[in-house]
Amino acid sequence: MDLIIPTLSQGLLWSILALGVYLTFRVLDIADLTVEGSFPLGAAAASACLVKGSDPFTAILVAAVAGMLAGIITGLLTTKLKIPALLAGILTMIALYSVNLHVMGKANLSLLQIDTVFTKFSFISDDRQLVTLIVGAAATLFLCLLCYWFFGTEIGAAIRATGFNPNMIRANGVNTDVTIVLGLLISNAFVAICGALVAQSNGFADVGMGVGTIVIGLASVIIGEVLFGTKCFWRCLVSVVLGSVVYRIVIALVLELGMPPNDLKLFTAILVAIALGLPLLQAKYKAKQWKEAAK
Amino acid sequence: MLDIVHIAKTFNPGTITEKIALVDVSLHLDDGDFVTVIGGNGAGKSTLMNSIAGTFPVDRGSISIDGEDITSWPEHRRAKYIGRVFQDPMMGTAAGMMIEENLAIASRRGKMPTLRWSAPESNRTKFRELLAPLKLGLEDRLESKVGLLSGGQRQALTLLMATMANPKLLLLDEHTAALDPKTAEKVLDITTKIVGERHLTTLMITHNMRDALRCGNRLIMMYDGKILIDVKGEEKKNLTVPDLLAMFEKAAGSELTSDSLLLS
Ligand SMILES: Nc1ncnc2c1ncn2[C@@H]1O[C@H](COP(=O)(O)OP(=O)(O)OP(=O)(O)O)[C@@H](O)[C@H]1O
Numbered sequence: 001m002d003l004i005i006p007t008l009s010q011g012l013l014w015s016i017l018a019l020g021v022y023l024t025f026r027v028l029d030i031a032d033l034t035v036e037g038s039f040p041l042g043a044a045a046a047s048a049c050l051v052k053g054s055d056p057f058t059a060i061l062v063a064a065v066a067g068m069l070a071g072i073i074t075g076l077l078t079t080k081l082k083i084p085a086l087l088a089g090i091l092t093m094i095a096l097y098s099v100n101l102h103v104m105g106k107a108n109l110s111l112l113q114i115d116t117v118f119t120k121f122s123f124i125s126d127d128r129q130l131v132t133l134i135v136g137a138a139a140t141l142f143l144c145l146l147c148y149w150f151f152g153t154e155i156g157a158a159i160r161a162t163g164f165n166p167n168m169i170r171a172n173g174v175n176t177d178v179t180i181v182l183g184l185l186i187s188n189a190f191v192a193i194c195g196a197l198v199a200q201s202n203g204f205a206d207v208g209m210g211v212g213t214i215v216i217g218l219a220s221v222i223i224g225e226v227l228f229g230t231k232c233f234w235r236c237l238v239s240v241v242l243g244s245v246v247y248r249i250v251i252a253l254v255l256e257l258g259m260p261p262n263d264l265k266l267f268t269a270i271l272v273a274i275a276l277g278l279p280l281l282q283a284k285y286k287a288k289q290w291k292e293a294a295k
Numbered sequence: 296m297l298d299i300v301h302i303a304k305t306f307n308p309g310t311i312t313e314k315i316a317l318v319d320v321s322l323h324l325d326d327g328d329f330v331t332v333i334g335g336n337g338a339g340k341s342t343l344m345n346s347i348a349g350t351f352p353v354d355r356g357s358i359s360i361d362g363e364d365i366t367s368w369p370e371h372r373r374a375k376y377i378g379r380v381f382q383d384p385m386m387g388t389a390a391g392m393m394i395e396e397n398l399a400i401a402s403r404r405g406k407m408p409t410l411r412w413s414a415p416e417s418n419r420t421k422f423r424e425l426l427a428p429l430k431l432g433l434e435d436r437l438e439s440k441v442g443l444l445s446g447g448q449r450q451a452l453t454l455l456m457a458t459m460a461n462p463k464l465l466l467l468d469e470h471t472a473a474l475d476p477k478t479a480e481k482v483l484d485i486t487t488k489i490v491g492e493r494h495l496t497t498l499m500i501t502h503n504m505r506d507a508l509r510c511g512n513r514l515i516m517m518y519d520g521k522i523l524i525d526v527k528g529e530e531k532k533n534l535t536v537p538d539l540l541a542m543f544e545k546a547a548g549s550e551l552t553s554d555s556l557l558l559s
């Protein structure tokens with residue numbers, strides 16, 4: 001019972017990462033591994049700012065800008081140098097590992113005794129978990145609305161069209177190099193903001209905290225789509241957020257059932273592999289049934 | 296209007312897959328010309344069209360529209376002047392977006408996108424009026440995703456999208472080839488209607504010789520990366536299939552059956 005609020009708040013905080021992954025994986029139709037570097041980058045940038053005594057909101061803003069830069073680099077690698085997007089993301093991710101160490105000055109930065117966005121709102125309640133939940137929900141809602149608005153504008157529509165059919169949008173006069181870079185920029189800003197919030201919620205930033213984030217994001221996106229549908233863009237955004245919450249619930253449950261925490265990443269990877277492979281397996285199964293029926 | 300001066304294109308130069316697709320092509324189109332383009336497989340028709348649209352740079356020569364040299368412009372910049380419909384009905388629309396979203400994008404062709412709302416409801420009356428003459432019932436389905444439409448519906452929609460922002464030049468690359476005969480007929484009717492009403496300068500590739508003869512005011516035939524035959528005006532009006540075959544024989548110096556040109 002006492003697990004409900006922490007699980008929910010983790011789900012909401014991490015849904016910002018899931019939204020970022022959704023923007024590349026589904027909207028732009030690119031599997032972007034920059035995420036694994038921009039998440040700790042956001043955490044590192046925000047923590048470094050906080051340690052230096054800056055305001056938590058400024059720290060989050062700095063993290064977002066850092067994420068944007070990471071997205072731009074991957075974008076330029078793939079559009080200008082024609083490096084395949086997957087590889088471009090890996091290159092940026094690896095480079096960011098060193099960058100993050102520079103930003104933090106060491107491998108781990110503690111935020112204990114330092115004012116964070118969560119202590120800023122501690123007047124809401126004495127219950128730290130409840131504050132995290134409320135701040136997480138507010139941040140998620142704000143970013144969802146921002147996303148909905150932006151992707152409904154002319155520029156946003158051009159980015160979405162790039163993901164569906166780059167030929168079409170080029171034939172309509174849009175430079176797809178620009179839309180791809182923009183999409184990656186926004187996605188990685190989201191991911192970095194998530195990193196900044198998670199670091200403040202956990203009380204530390206760690207250079208290794210990005211490992212597996214892409215898979216967590218994918219799991220949330222896919223769970224959300226399967227359970228809550230993709231009827232329109234707003235519905236997709238809500239599904240991704242709910243998917244992230246369900247993912248945390250599943251994790252809490254399997255941990256409760258006694259799975260060793262060290263196996264979590266293995267579990268998540270298998271979950272995502274099954275979910276990604278499911279449509280194909282379903283189609284094969286149907287085709288087989290069809291053949292047998294025809295006999 | 297359109298001036299193509301001595302352009303050439305070789306794919307994969309210097310490799311074993313080297314292919315000379317355009318040898319030395321020059322072509323001048325007057326305002327309002329509706330040119331049908333025929334020729335066998337691999338004659339270079341699509342390459343000519345893609346060169347104009349800027350899908351790839353040409354090796355030599357220049358292309359200009361209304362006196363403006365566009366040879367070095369990237370594809371998306373040329374789109375300001377050029378509307379296109381591809382052979383594949385999937386190519387011209389964004390399947391996952393609604394009909395009205397696709398139309399909204401097309402209505403801004405060549406303009407820098409802004410932060411204004413992309414598909415405001417105030418567009419709808421205008422879009423319905425545009426779609427109604429197609430008689431495909433699309434005017435009542437503005438909020439349907441384009442992926443749900445049939446190939447013919449998509450091609451008609453693409454045609455509308457290609458022409459709604461008043462292009463200086465319309466490029467049609469076998470845009471009815473992937474459709475069943477009845478639908479192809481319908482899309483072609485819509486094409487001639489739009490092109491005629493708006494006096495659009497048009498290049499239309501087709502494999503159907505009957506269509507090539509009955510549509511437009513000018514006909515060119517390509518062969519081996521060259522324009523071999525170019526007839527216009529009265530001569531084009533009175534042209535028949537046997538005439539064309541005789542002209543080809545004279546120009547290419549070789550025997551030819553209508554079959555080998557894949558012309559029906
Ligand atoms: N992107 C490309 N890379 C390599 N070769 C190409 C490419 N595009 C076309 N070609 C080659 O150039 C030649 C001309 O092709 P093109 O597509 O222009 O012919 P076409 O007249 O449109 O024929 P079809 O009637 O079959 O569409 C062909 O030999 C083709 O194989």
Ligand SMILES: [Mg+2]
Pocket residue numbers: 340341342468
């Ligand atoms: Mg062709």
